Amino acid sequence: MRLTRRGLLIGAGAGGGLLLAFRLVPRHYASPLVARDGADAGERVFDSFIRLARNGDVSVAVPFCEMGQxxxxxxxxxxxVEMGADWKRVGVEPAPVSPxxxxxxxxxxxxxxxxxxxPSLADRPGDVLARLHAEREPLQITAEGTALAAFEAPLRDAAAAVRAVLAQAAAAQWGVGWETLDARGHAVTDGKRQIAFEKLIPAAAGFDPPDxxxxxxxxxxxxxxxxxxxARPAFPRLDLPPKVDGSFVFAGDVRLPGMVHAAIAMGPQGDSVLASYDRKAAADIKGLVGVVRAKRWLAAAGTTWHAADKALKAMDPRFKAAGxxxxxxxxxxxxxxALHKGTPRRILAExxxxxxxxxxxxxxRYxxxxxxxxxxxxxxxxxxxxxxxxxxxxxTQAPELARRAAARAAGVALRDVVLYPLHAGGSFDARLDxxxxxxxxxxAKAIGRPVQLMWSRWQESxxxxxxxxxxxQLSAAMSPDKQRLLGWRARLALPATAIEWGTRLLGETSMPRAKAAAQGxxxxxAxxxxxxxYGIPEKAVDHIPVDLPLPTGRLRGGAHGYTAFIVESFVDECAHFAGAEPLSFRVGMLSGQPRLVACLQGVARMAMWGGGxxxxxxxxxxxxxxxxxxxGPRSGFIAVVATARQDNGAIRVDQLSAYADIGRIVNVDIARQQIEGGLLFGLAHAIGGSTAYASGLPLAARLSQLGLPLLADCPKVDVAFADSTEQPFDPGELGMVATAPAIANALFSATGARLRRLPLLSEGF
Amino acid sequence: MAQLTVNNQPMEFRLEPDTPLLWALRDAANLTGTKYGCGSGECGACTVIIDGQAMPSCTLSLGEAEGRSVTTIEGLSPDRSHPVQQALVSEQAIQCGFCTPGLVMTAAALLARNANPTDADIAAAVTNICRCGTYPRITQAIQRAGRILRGEERGVPLPAPQTATTPGL
Structure with missing residues (x-):
């Protein structure tokens, strides 16, 4: 293996293949994995991005949590694309946790x-502190759509290095300069002749990539x-064929010799601890293997998950409040x-x-x-x-933090914990926990056998x-002629939720401690x-921190999931106050934002916007x-038009149209999936996706109580993209945020009623 | 003890008769393609075809399933060649894929009794919950599967299934 100045390692891999890895420069870190035995004997595990097997098959290591995105x-x-590989011969493998x-x-x-x-010392990715923190932790977390911004360049560098050594091997055979050659369709070509990648691999291992x-x-x-x-995608998703026949392995599909299934009971939401349970009541349940108790939960293990769950219910675990x-x-x-009497802190102002x-x-008020x-x-x-x-x-979206949590719980050294990352069956940031x-x-430690723990739906809720x-509380001051917005203030009463979940996750601390750290x-x-x-001369945001008994976490869209609803609904109110058409009212305040204006105009054309x-x-x-x-900064833009009406006391959304500018698009159909899915996720959270709590128990715990849209409720969905060469922006959260306000504004148009509570149904509409 | 037919194989489960079929399939028969999503028959992730009818396997006990013929996602086709499977992949009507096996079974049962469903027929039959938001594509995919089934359109062969591999094993 040889090393380039930029830290790429390239050389012969297992069984005569080619391997491209990253040297861990300039610091040394222990590799998280060791070679596995058995069928793949002789294979070594590297912190690699690309593996080229002797038969030419390419495997790309993916350090992200695939959750469907x-x-x-x-x-x-x-x-x-960078290698010139044939898509039919490219596969993926999960990458281990590594700096x-x-x-x-x-x-x-x-x-x-x-x-x-x-934070200003480290709030740009080029800052040494940010880089060091990312590597030392290592901060390998899938969230906030950073994957392309962080990893497109290194992936391209790695693929270009592999292409270069393959081209050098071909150039040596042909006696030409390798720079004149190209790679296409899994072969190196000079335009007339070609040599397949697999024939070049043994020789390629002897060349150095340019640096x-x-x-x-x-x-x-x-x-x-x-x-x-x-249209037929040029690069169809790799994960779909195994997902369509049930062979795709999720965490609950893993089967190990001697494995038992476990069910768990946690206490009411908030600071609760296990008080009592009736161990004897489960004694006669067939298939029960063991019972494990902890401060905040009780678990039962059985030969099937049902046996474990039945035993757990029979023991009737009781919890008591510790806070x-x-x-x-x-x-x-x-x-x-808080909203009426709390002390506002000015967060941001112009x-x-x-x-x-x-x-x-x-x-x-919203x-x-x-x-x-x-x-x-x-x-x-x-x-x-x-x-x-x-x-x-x-x-998990946070594999390193999951490893550490498991190491602490089992009393095992961190280096002895191996995590095999699997795909999630949806997350929306639930798997940051x-x-x-x-x-x-x-x-597993208490029972002494391999265990598969699965939360029931009730426990998940x-x-x-x-x-x-x-x-x-949203306040606006209009000009005397009521035509222009002169002043705007948003005063938000909510817990310091980002500090709370950030401390819980990155500070690896308990829920009550994280709440205490965020208090006030x-x-x-957040x-x-x-x-x-919008170009408003005087505008400000105030935060009134509230200490709530409810622990809070991140949900797809982050703070934008609620601020977009509040801001875009209130702007609509201002437009109506001004007697202005809502689209031109917005555009009039968006000088200097040509990409967003183009989205508004684009969606107006698509949806045949009639002014509302x-x-x-x-x-x-x-x-x-x-x-x-x-x-530098990257941005994503979206404009959404919703067509909605009231239908026998229910909200019916007939159409959602979206025009998005996400810069350069790597894969149009995946981007379309993300915007479509985001619109429907936004719809779900506009009309439902919420629960109240009574004595710590969620009142909407069943999926059917969440008001989630079914296929029969699905509006007609249209998505279009700007053709842009700007830096790519992740579409995963963008599709969701503007949907709820578009629907609320549509309902105002349809009914004249302004809905200022999310979900919109909760006003008894 | 309950005796039933699963994917054309006679099976006897040495489990309590109150065990839901879902857990018998997953934890005893090792047919893990059928997913647990809610346990109350609402989400459709555990849908199997029982005597020709799509139904949730989480609310049907082994005792109730006695003597019946169950088809799971593993038994639908040996090689992903069912028109619904081909159409869902070619329309990319899948994201996380957790609801997909149940959805495939629901759609397959629908097309088996109505090879030319309207959009309204599809909306009435498919009550599976998808949180990723693939619904618009699902309707298109089922329509396409119908066309493949009726011979109006060529199928789209999928890569042959390999043995499922689990990292670390």
């Missing part, structure tokens, strides 16, 4: 969470116009009191609107109820502890940390998006998301 396919496509996959973009994005005293790597002139790019809806327990009436009182707002033109993730797959982890070595099969790993590890509730702190991340993009007047039932909303990457 198609990131595994995107990573493989970036490599295939080489440390995500400096996410480290910078979350600088406030791990460096709260001086820096010589990239193709163009990064991978699909023009949206070339892939209209329904505060979630209760919706108490939550609402606290938020209400100018100072307070004087203008002494007598506001508009002054209204409320957002707790939001639940409700992924279809419940939290599941398979664990085996043998001879001091703990293995975990788990789908790593408790399942420590529970499974503790049960009870135990998951929802998105925070929010109440906001102003939290800019208020993101509340300062509108005359009870047309049309509503519009737009949004922008930003991400700081190493080359």
């Amino acid at each position: 198609g990131i595994a396919t995107l990573a493989a496509q970036i490599v295939a 080489v996959y440390g995500d400096a973009v996410l480290a910078a994005r979350w600088a406030r969470l791990w460096l709260p005293l001086a 820096p790597p010589v990239l193709r002139p163009e990064p991978p790019r699909e023009k949206p116009g070339a892939f209209p809806e329904g 505060r327990i979630a209760d919706s009436s108490a939550l609402e009182t606290r938020i209400d009191t 100018g100072d609107p307070d004087a203008l707002l002494a007598r506001p033109s508009l002054d209204v 409320d957002v109820e707790p939001g639940t993730h409700a992924p279809l797959e419940t939290a599941t982890c398979t664990a085996r502890l043998e001879e001091g070595r703990l293995e975990l099969w788990l789908a 790593v408790r399942i790993a420590s529970q499974a590890a503790a049960i 009870l135990g998951s940390y929802p998105r925070t509730p929010v109440s906001a 702190k102003p939290d800019p991340m 208020c993101e998006g509340a300062l509108p993009l 007047a005359d009870a047309s039932g049309q509503g519009i909303a737009c949004w922008k998301l930003d991400l700081e990457a190493s080359e």
